[in-house]
Amino acid sequence: MKFTTDWLADYCRTGLPATTVAELLTKAGVKVEGIEERGGETVIELEITANRPDCLSLLGVAREVSVVTGKPMLEPGFKLETTRSFRSPDWMLDVREPELCPRYVGRIVKGLNVGPSPSALRQRLEAIGLRSVNNVVDITNFVLYECGQPLHAFDLNKLSGKSILVRKGKPGEKLKAIDGRDYDVAGALVIADAEKPVAIAGVMGGRETEVTAATTEILLESAIFDPVIVRRTSQKLGLASDSSYRFQRGVDPARVDWASRRAVFLLREHAGAHPETVHLDTKPEATVKRQVQFKVASIARVLGREVEAPQARKILEGLGFEIREDLDGVWRIAIPTWRADVSRDVDLVEEIARVYGYDRIPASPRVNIALAPPNPADLAAAAAKDALRAAGLDEVLTLSFTGKSAPEVPFLAGEPVGVLGKTGKREEQMRQGLVPSLLDAVRMHEAYGEKAAEVFEIAKVYAKDARGFHERSVLGASSSRGFAALKGAIENVLDRLGLRVQSTFRPAERAHLAPGRAAAVSISGKEIGSIGEITAALAAAHDLRSRPAVAELDWDALVAAAKLTRRFGDFPTLPAVQRDIAVVLDRAVAWSDVEAAVRASVTSGLLESVEFFDLYEGKGIPAGKKSIAFSVTLRASDRTLTSEEADVAVKAVVSALVHKFQAILRQ
Structure with missing residues (x-):
């Protein structure tokens, strides 16, 4: 934001040197980028943050200067009668996208004499780097810099059908802009006449409707446009302007009609406009101000220093805040329409502090620290990541976007969520699963000659259905060492989360996993994901030289079930008894079912652990059968187990397996 000190003096006469004004503004949080002399005038340039669009105008800057210097602010004085009717009998204003254009003010101004601007107006604009075009265009630029509201003037006689439409651009529509370039405006918000887009x-x-020396009548536009659509259009077209810069940050709704009337007033003075104008307006009612309840005591609580209530009131009122009610130190404050960034009492404390002076607030060596209670999700994530890193896996962070043509392995059921304003084919939609992202990471490892790609990630996946949008946190992992290695890593995670005993791995079929090399993972009987070796087709789709094993688990379900509080006991001082058992049973019986039956069979509380150690199929084993061998560890906490007690427990285990699976004990 640039302005000259002479121009600023029209709205706040300080009598101070430019360097002093710059120092006061900087202390109040409005950073001065530089001061320079240009054409005999002193030009100040400000760096305005995105949350302060009110300072993208001379009136906004003058308000800041007024409150930090104590000098009065001077509003431009002018009178312009407005018609009572907000509809013209001849012209039609049709805003077809009211959410993207909540207000549109148009004034038809006639009798113009377009020519060079007065020297004073021209010098003001040229001093800040703007090119003087003619008196009409220069006035719209002058008002833009004065109050921050962009304006545009259309040559009225070049508009077709006596209609102004605010609509989306149609497929194939193009517009030659004032800069002489043609732009595809399909999907963009445009201003159109009865036939075509005109802005x-x-x-x-x-270009077709711009003001020229032959123009005698104009339609003067002043409006509010949605910041998001303006930003998106500006980026898509690679086209920016002073107007788009301000619309992207938000304009003051109370200045829309004011700016239009101000421009008409100046057009009468400097361009010979007729006093009568036709006024078109979609929303003539007054803007309602937001209100915040503010406790004066919160100033000392937040800043650590008292600011007297009269001084705080003076600061806030100088900045445009209106104190409508004062009930025993509790103020009801109306927020000015140009301060969309203020919404809470702490925002008001900040306004008081920056004007009062941060340098006047004492620094305290005491820093109050409130310890947050441990977050179960964070604790679970830390435990899981430690377990996976200990198993040799590295954490990766991948993009949540994917292309429509990419091979999808959905973890979350439903339709993919599309992406608006995408910049490339890899950003067309949100991913529904982590497997494709992890396999892309594996491919990158292979491209750099890394043979072992061991990666994991905890991230969100997305989907939508008739009920709306859904997202879920997922733990994904990939290992080039194969199914057994990855299963061991996942078991370590489950153990760290206190879920090893409740977990089961059962053979399963998944479209992206090889037959006979996949398992469903369940916690307490509820399936939470899968693990297995990917198919050759999926490996080829990702251009992989290997076929890694992958796992995807519902992380939200794991966190909800996790038992992170560990119970510790005395070191066992009594000896354990270990017995090995081998049984022959049907090939289809899963080890997880065998383990569950073993644990359920020993009801004396003596069973300490069950460990699988061998699987055999072949000579001596009937077709369709398999032999599994495992060990059971038994221990009593108060005595040394006798051989007879151990035998009883082993007989209970064998009896349970015979009864449930028709198992045969191998001798």
Whole structure:
């Protein structure tokens, strides 16, 4: 934001040197980028943050200067009668996208004499780097810099059908802008007449309807356009302007009609405009101010220093805040329409502090620290990541976007969520699973000659259905060492989360996993994901030289079930008894079912652990059968177990397996 000190003096006469004004503004949080002399005038340039669009105008800057210097602010004085009717009998204003254009004010101004601007107006604009065009265009730029509201003037006689439409651009529609370039405006918000687009809303007007020396009548536009659509259009077209810069940050709704009337007043003075105008307006009612309840005592609580209530009131009122009620130190404050960034009492404390002076607030060596209670999700994530890193896996962070043509392995059921404003084919939709992202990471490892790609990630996946949008946190992992290695890593995670005993791995079929090399993972009987070796087709789709094993688990379900509080006991001082058992049973019986039956069979509380150690199929084993061998560890906490007690427990285990699986004990 640039302005001259002489121009600023029209709204706040300080009598102070430019360097002093710059220092006061900087202390109040409005950073001065530089001061320079240009054409005999002193030009100040400010760096305005995105949350302070009110300072993108001379009136906004003058308000800041007024409150930090104590000098009065001077509003421009002018009178312009407005018609009572907000509809013209001849012209039609049709805003077809009211959410993207909540207000549109148009004034038809006639009797113009377009020519060079007065020297004073021209010098003001040229001093801040703007090129003088003619008196009409220069006045719209002058008002833009004065109050921050962009304006645009259309040559009225070049508009077709006596209609102004605010609509989306149609497929194939193009517009030659004032800069002489043709732009595809399909999907963009445009201003159109009855036949064609005549401007890109909030960005730039069209060459065909621009004001020239032959113009005698104009339609003067002042509007509010949605910041998001303006930003998106500006980025898509690679087209920016002073207007788009301000619309992207938000304009003051109370200045929309004011700016239009101000411009008409100046057009009468400097361009010979007729006193009568036709006024078109979609929303003539007054803007309602937001209100915040503010406790004066919160100033000392937040800043650590008292600021007297009269001084705080003076600061806030100088900045445009209106104190409508004072009930025993509790103020009801109306927020000015140009301060969309203020919404809470702490925002008001900040306003008081920056004007009062941060340098006047004492620094305290005491820092109050409140310890947050441990977050179960964070604790679970830390435990899981430690377990996976200990197993040799590295954490990766991958993009949540994917392309429509990419091979999808959905973890979350439903339709993919599309992405608006995408910049490439790899950002067309949100991913529904982590497997494709992890396999892309594996491919990158292979491209750099890394043979072993061991990666994991905890991230969100997305989907939508008739009920709306859904997201879920997922733990994904990939290992080039194969199914057994990855299963061991996942078991370590489950153990760290206190879920090893409740977990089961059962053979399963998944479209992206090889037959006979996949398992469903369950916790307490509820399936939470899968693990297995990917198919050759999926490996080829990701251009992989290997076929890694992958796992995807519902992380939200794991966190909800996790038992992170560990119970510790005395070191066992009594000896354990270990017995090995081998049984022959049907090939289809899963080890997880065998383990569950073993644990359920020993009801004396003596069973300490069950460990699988061998699987055999072949000579001596009937077709369709398999032999599994495992060990059971038995221990009593108060005595040394006798051989007879151990035999009883082993007989109970064998009896349970015979009964449930028709198992045969191998001798």
